[in-house]
Amino acid sequence: MDTTTDQHTPWVLQFTHAQYGPFVDCARQYAALFRDTPYKVCTVYLTGAPDEAVIQGSASDEVVFLNQSKQQVRGLKLRAIGKLRRLLGTRRFVLCIAHRAKPIYIALLASQLPVIGVHHAFGDYQRWSRRFFVKRFKQRLALLGVSDATCKNIRHCMPDWPDWPEHRLATLYNRVDIAVLQAQQLSRKQARVQLGLPADAFIVANVGRLHPDKDQALLIRGFAQARSALPAGAILTIIGSGRLDIPLKALAAEELPSESVRFLGQVDFARRYFQAFDQFVLTSKEETFGIVLLEAMAAGVPVVCRDDCGGGAEVAADEVLFAADAASLAQAMINTAQTRHFPYYTKALEKFTDAEARIRFKRLLQQFAIHLP
The missing domain is CATH 3.40.50.2000 (Glycogen Phosphorylase B;)
Structure with missing residues (x-):
């Protein structure tokens, strides 16, 4: 892990669960949102060992592998939280984009950053513990679904959340290059x-x-x-x-x-x-x-x-x-x-392209009341 201090360049932390299946391309999609901007993107994989193909596929300024085992990402995930905190201290991070429930949980506990949680599956909030947790952090957490159907499912799982801010849940479609x-x-x-x-x-x-x-x-x-x-x-x-x-x-x-x-x-x-x-x-x-x-x-x-x-x-x-x-x-x-x-x-x-997503993402940052420096 690079520990070089950089307190001038603004960085976006992208935190994802794994490097199998579609998640490397998901990392590429979100890194592409910051192309031709002053922001650099550090993509962190919670599980999995360093892999050159994953590094290339992530299309990020830096890629970090926490290399956590399945056993280590159960329970409180204290080891992963500690590793992420150390990384956060090495440079000026201004935003976190976390894919799936475990990275959202770790990012919220390891940082004080605004966090955008991206959901790629149905049923993520069927567990009451997850609903309780994200409600606790709703002031600095916004949620994205990869389709309107995903957002509808999140809402369906939250019938007891009348105070969840409507403007902090939105759709940002997946896309292809x-x-x-x-x-x-x-x-x-x-x-x-x-x-x-x-x-x-x-x-x-x-x-x-x-x-x-x-x-x-x-x-x-x-x-x-x-x-x-x-x-x-x-x-x-x-x-x-x-x-x-x-x-x-x-x-x-x-x-x-x-x-x-x-x-x-x-x-x-x-x-x-x-x-x-x-x-x-x-x-x-x-x-x-x-x-x-x-x-x-x-x-x-x-x-x-x-x-x-x-x-x-x-x-x-x-x-x-x-x-x-x-x-x-x-x-x-x-x-x-x-x-x-x-x-x-x-x-x-x-x-469903990166160019269209960049336009939509800028609007969503305003909707979520996230103001990047």
């Missing part, structure tokens, strides 16, 4: 070769954990009903792994010919392969945001999204939403396969 994402994506031919997919087939795809929340069972049934009206030789391709691997394969064997469905298992950096698809379908019961839809749109792939999934429906346009039953899904898949123009692409890809 379109240029970087498109540069990472393989061509249609390359992606199909690497995934082992036929060059001329119509590919309907889903990417996600094989878990009840993702509801790939609905996807299989919907595709089975739509298949005869889709281009000849259509193939359903499911990327991901999880505890429903065997049941979903059994359902697919009942509903579909073996040549019309492919389970590809876990594929690292799956977003690189999206140009292999002709249609992307999101059947999740719950999505706080649904960044996978933007990854599909950036590849030029038409999307179909379940209308009651939460944040995902906020990303997709009304014309590509379907009700949570196989017949509605089948009709949406057929309609999308027959459509040639998707004007919602441009609107969505402009709305």
Whole structure:
């Protein structure tokens, strides 16, 4: 940990729980809010060892790994609080952005900074202890949800908080760096070769954990009903792994010919392969945001999204939403396969960008009454 004292340059502390899954890109997104400003960003990972790829992906002026174990981040988290306090004493920090409940808790106890807590999941305030804690610090804590659905869920968990300031809860959508994402994506031919997919087939795809929340069972049934009206030789391709691997394969064997469905298992950096698809379908019961839809749109792939999934429906346009039953899904898949123009692409890809988020974030700082020097 760097202990060089810097009391002149203003720093923003970004504190996140882990470096797996989407959280490195979340760190990049929030570091990007301060690009071309006088503020430097120090991103701190509560768990996980130093990793060069994480450092590069965080796009921050400095990256610190507290390297706490699962056991150490249970209970009072005194060791993590002490480490963070020592870091805070090394320079002039003016704001903390904390992702998820544990970093919010540690940041509030380790500092006197204004803290913006970012929530990426539903149900974060179902525990009374968390509700009690953040209420205690409401004067210097503001909350962000990554979608309107996330904020609605936070409010739903707070019915006994009539005095929680309405202006200190707001939405700041997740976003993608379109240029970087498109540069990472393989061509249609390359992606199909690497995934082992036929060059001329119509590919309907889903990417996600094989878990009840993702509801790939609905996807299989919907595709089975739509298949005869889709281009000849259509193939359903499911990327991901999880505890429903065997049941979903059994359902697919009942509903579909073996040549019309492919389970590809876990594929690292799956977003690189999206140009292999002709249609992307999101059947999740719950999505706080649904960044996978933007990854599909950036590849030029038409999307179909379940209308009651939460944040995902906020990303997709009304014309590509379907009700949570196989017949509605089948009709949406057929309609999308027959459509040639998707004007919602441009609107969505402009709305969910770093540039748009910077404009929104400046307004939110005023709304939260956070005045940076």
